[in-house]
Amino acid sequence: MLGRILTKLFALFGMTLTCVACYGTPYDEYRPYFRASGRVVDEAGNPIPGIEASLGGNHAQSNDNGRFYVENLDYDLLTLTDIDGEENGGEFESKEIELRYQGQNDIGVVTLERKNKEN
Secondary structure (H helix, E strand, C coil): CHHHHHHHHHHHHHHHHHHHHHHCCCHHHCCCEEEEEEEEECCCCCECCCEEEEECCEEEECCCCCEEEEEEECCCEEEEEECCHHHHCCCECCEEEECCCCCEEEEEEEECCECCCCC
């Protein structure tokens, strides 16, 4: 008798684990982790160092080659901002990019325009 009850309980427990493994957890419980990398350049294709890449509360700066990498939990809006003004060769417009969750998001090359274009 006890053997039959234990067998049925283990079978029920096994089916529950199988359902979770096959169908996953509800979306409300899932919190995606966003990662963004890329390269920031000016209109001429020159890399721009010192551009802040922000993803939620996490920040990173582009290096001398214009490359950046930033990550954050549950936040999908990447903001690129010139925080050092004239030090990187001019002041550049900010840009916002909405990320789609795909694990690693290499957004490629992003061109920022100068704030004060001379005609």
